[in-house]
Amino acid sequence: PPVTGIELRRISMPLVAPFRTSFGTATVRDVLLVRAVTPEAEGWGECVAMGEPMYSAEYAEGAADVLRRFLIPALPKDADPYGVSRALSSVKGHRMAKAALETAVLDARLRASGESFAGFLGAARDRVPCGVSVGIMDSVPELLDAVQGYVDEGYVRIKLKIEPGWDLAPVRAVRERFGDDLLLQVDANAAYTLADAPHLARLDAFGLLLIEQPLAEDDLVQHASLARTVRTPICLDESIESAAHAAAAITLGACSVVNIKPGRVGGYLEARRIHDLCQAHGVPVWCGGMLETGLGRAANVALAALPGFTLPGDTSASRRYFATDITAPFTLEDGHLAVPTGPGLGVEPIPEILKEVTVDTEWIPL
Numbered sequence: 001p002p003v004t005g006i007e008l009r010r011i012s013m014p015l016v017a018p019f020r021t022s023f024g025t026a027t028v029r030d031v032l033l034v035r036a037v038t039p040e041a042e043g044w045g046e047c048v049a050m051g052e053p054m055y056s057a058e059y060a061e062g063a064a065d066v067l068r069r070f071l072i073p074a075l076p077k078d079a080d081p082y083g084v085s086r087a088l089s090s091v092k093g094h095r096m097a098k099a100a101l102e103t104a105v106l107d108a109r110l111r112a113s114g115e116s117f118a119g120f121l122g123a124a125r126d127r128v129p130c131g132v133s134v135g136i137m138d139s140v141p142e143l144l145d146a147v148q149g150y151v152d153e154g155y156v157r158i159k160l161k162i163e164p165g166w167d168l169a170p171v172r173a174v175r176e177r178f179g180d181d182l183l184l185q186v187d188a189n190a191a192y193t194l195a196d197a198p199h200l201a202r203l204d205a206f207g208l209l210l211i212e213q214p215l216a217e218d219d220l221v222q223h224a225s226l227a228r229t230v231r232t233p234i235c236l237d238e239s240i241e242s243a244a245h246a247a248a249a250i251t252l253g254a255c256s257v258v259n260i261k262p263g264r265v266g267g268y269l270e271a272r273r274i275h276d277l278c279q280a281h282g283v284p285v286w287c288g289g290m291l292e293t294g295l296g297r298a299a300n301v302a303l304a305a306l307p308g309f310t311l312p313g314d315t316s317a318s319r320r321y322f323a324t325d326i327t328a329p330f331t332l333e334d335g336h337l338a339v340p341t342g343p344g345l346g347v348e349p350i351p352e353i354l355k356e357v358t359v360d361t362e363w364i365p366l
């Protein structure tokens with residue numbers, strides 16, 4: 001059955017606490033949702049682009065514009081999920097916008113056929129172990145309190161955001177307070193340069209799982225050089241926007257772990273290709289997060305259940321970011337999230353909550 005139209009919906013989700021990274025502090029999540037409507041079912045896609053182009057070049061308003069003017073008009077009416085990326089390939093870049101549209105079409109098709117996202121993607125587990133991302137804080141004591149809270153909630157892995165001036169001290173304090181058994185990693189969001197290699201090598205003393213994206217997103221060669229200086233495994237995030245990027249990074253020795261974010265790489269089909277490629281090379285992957293609502297979170301948890309996702313991801317409970325999620329909340333059980341089993345994403349927005357957080361909605365007939 002044809003896709004009869006697409007809804008672009010902007011929602012504004014207040015965060016339970018400010019979330020500070022090396023590129024800024026967020027207090028609200030400005031989200032663009034895409035809804036694909038067919039006579040049989042409708043599907044949802046969540047665009048992970050932030051409100052401002054600080055993490056990557058994309059941003060919510062820009063994604064809405066490129067969807068409205070270029071991507072949706074290029075969508076064939078009988079769009080099947082595999083055909084969507086081909087139909088959109090004439091538009092350069094805008095992977096997060098493309099991912100949201102592809103996911104909405106995929107979700108609609110799966111809801112109609114009754115197949116779950118997990119089943120379609122090839123999930124191997126019915127629940128996934130969850131890590132949590134901890135922002136940069138004003139002081140080490142404040143950080144230790146936050147980490148204590150997450151450890152008490154049962155998170156199996158802690159990720160600390162770092163930047164020049166906030167790295168060795170917080171990592172040392174967490175390692176000393178919580179001991180050597182705590183699974184611990186850091187994320188620099190590209191805040192360092194190769195000149196910082198000797199400084200970053202001092203993180204080797206803390207038994208970290210990995211150092212995520214220490215250098216700029218297009219510094220594959222520099223990351224390969226850093227990997228020869230630092231013993232802690234290098235993980236890439238911003239640098240990996242496709243399976244081709246992952247292949248290049250592995251060939252160059254730029255990373256030995258990959259953070260897969262479906263939105264960043266253009267969708268769940270490309271995310272699975274990266275998973276398959278990394279598995280073939282013995283490179284562990286984990287599922288990153290972009291403060292998704294329950295819609296994106298549901299799809300990420302399904303992806304995180306694939307066999308090659310051997311490290312806990314940033315698939316936290318809904319309450320990590322939102323007091324009220326737009327779907328039934330994902331709640332941590334014994335450090336794990338259950339993989340949704342219903343058709344498609346297996347979750348849907350709660351109408352009255354969605355209405356409350358909606359800033360703008362726009363219907364685009366096909």
Ligand SMILES: O=C(O)CCC(=O)N[C@@H](C(=O)O)c1ccccc1
Binds near residue numbers: 050289
């Ligand atoms: O748990 C989550 O959803 C967020 C995990 C996280 O730290 N995301 C980071 C990142 O760089 O990976 C991020 C946050 C905000 C915006 C972009 C990226």
